[in-house]
Amino acid sequence: xxxxxxxxxxxxxPSTIMKHIAPAIDPEAVILFGDEATPENARKAIxxxxxxxxxxxxxxxxxxxxxxxxxxxxxxxxxxxxxxxxANSLNLDLVKGKVLHIHSCWCGxxxxxxxxxxxxxxxxxxxxxxxxxxxxxxxxxxxxxVAAPFLAEFTVDQVMLSGGTAGEAxxxxxxxxxxWIKYFYEGEGAKLKAAPLILRIxxxxxxxxxxxxxxxxxxxxxxxxxxxxxxxxxxxEKGAETSPFILAIPLIFLMSKG
Amino acid sequence: MQSWxxxxxxxxxxxxxxxxxxxxxxxxxxxxxxxYVVASMIQALQSYPGGQIADLNGxxxxxxxxxxDLRVGRWRxxxxxxxxxxxxxxxxxxxx
Numbered sequence: 001x002x003x004x005x006x007x008x009x010x011x012x013x014p015s016t017i018m019k020h021i022a023p024a025i026d027p028e029a030v031i032l033f034g035d036e037a038t039p040e041n042a043r044k045a046i047x048x049x050x051x052x053x054x055x056x057x058x059x060x061x062x063x064x065x066x067x068x069x070x071x072x073x074x075x076x077x078x079x080x081x082x083x084x085x086x087a088n089s090l091n092l093d094l095v096k097g098k099v100l101h102i103h104s105c106w107c108g109x110x111x112x113x114x115x116x117x118x119x120x121x122x123x124x125x126x127x128x129x130x131x132x133x134x135x136x137x138x139x140x141x142x143x144x145x146v147a148a149p150f151l152a153e154f155t156v157d158q159v160m161l162s163g164g165t166a167g168e169a170x171x172x173x174x175x176x177x178x179x180w181i182k183y184f185y186e187g188e189g190a191k192l193k194a195a196p197l198i199l200r201i202x203x204x205x206x207x208x209x210x211x212x213x214x215x216x217x218x219x220x221x222x223x224x225x226x227x228x229x230x231x232x233x234x235x236x237e238k239g240a241e242t243s244p245f246i247l248a249i250p251l252i253f254l255m256s257k258g
Numbered sequence: 259m260q261s262w263x264x265x266x267x268x269x270x271x272x273x274x275x276x277x278x279x280x281x282x283x284x285x286x287x288x289x290x291x292x293x294y295v296v297a298s299m300i301q302a303l304q305s306y307p308g309g310q311i312a313d314l315n316g317x318x319x320x321x322x323x324x325x326x327d328l329r330v331g332r333w334r335x336x337x338x339x340x341x342x343x344x345x346x347x348x349x350x351x352x353x354x
Contacts, residue, residue: 009316010312010313010314010315010316010317010318011314011316014314057314058314059314059315059316060314060315061315070316103314104314104315105313105314105315129339130313130314130315130317130336130339131313131314132311132312132313132336132339133311133312133313134306134309134310134311134312135309135310135311135312135318137306137308137309145306185350193305193306194305194306194309195305196301196302196305197302197303197305197306197309197311197321198306199302199347200299200302200340200343200344200347201311201343203342203343203346203347204339204340204342204343207342207343207346
């Protein structure tokens with residue numbers, strides 16, 4: 001199975017977490033992380049490996065999801081909606097018969113249902129609004145209050161890659177959100193100072209996490225679910241942003257040449 | 259409490275329909291409920307003082323700023339994500 005994990009511009013936390021748990025979810029997982037997670041590499045990997053399950057995270061709007069450096073990966077050609085990201089249709093030919101987990105904001109509004117109804121995706125897990133989370137207090141250390149929404153959300157991948165159906169994965173996803181809500185509402189997590197806020201974020205994220213397509217879709221034969229543990233705290237693996245100074249060097253060079 | 263339950267249901271329907279202004283007007287029609295909801299949201303935001311909330315599009319909001327905005331009645335779109343969550347929490351708390 002294929003995991004596309006860009007690590008800049010706001011998605012470094014889910015990508016860092018998934019990078020650590022994907023090998024436990026699927027020992028044969030192919031992971032494109034950071035600068036490897038480009039639209040070109042993703043397309044090449046899908047054409048070569050023909051995975052029947054794809055996890056992708058990135059920025060999202062109703063008509064598209066993006067990868068590293070916010071470059072569009074799967075897009076509906078709707079320039080009237082967004083003339084940059086949705087200027088052209090992109091990679092719609094890759095989704096037929098596949099199950100996708102598009103962990104991006106807003107894609108449930110349009111992209112996910114269209115991939116199912118028009119382009120033959122078997123099932124798509126997506127969000128129909130903004131997926132919210134807390135940033136680490138020190139900017140780099142993922143702890144339980146930062147990780148909780150993602151650990152709930154990534155239940156989808158654990159169930160799908162243990163041979164469950166999409167419908168079972170969706171049920172497990174909602175139950176996982178409920179368990180975390182209970183943990184921060186009346187369990188051990190209620191003692192944490194940020195509990196009231198993460199509790200509300202979990203409720204909001206649960207509400208927007210939807211399944212589109214066939215609930216009987218499966219991607220592998222049933223097998224015992226593997227134990228997936230994430231050791232916390234965990235350091236965010238953030239990709240280096242290109243410095244404006246580096247971008248300015250060619251300009252300075254040209255100016256100095258008159 | 260039953261009247262709060264009915265009103266919260268109506269507010270929820272309006273938020274889900276994207277009718278944020280109508281949802282807010284509906285909520286404000288019961289000042290006691292409005293004050294209760296806003297106080298609860300501010301209290302939650304203050305539980306992560308100086309902290310930040312983000313979404314997967316790289317948008318970042320300061321918890322302090324979001325709380326201050328609520329205090330002066332300046333509602334941003336992200337507040338409505340929290341309002342929807344708040345309705346769920348209030349239902350749990352009050353059993354309505």
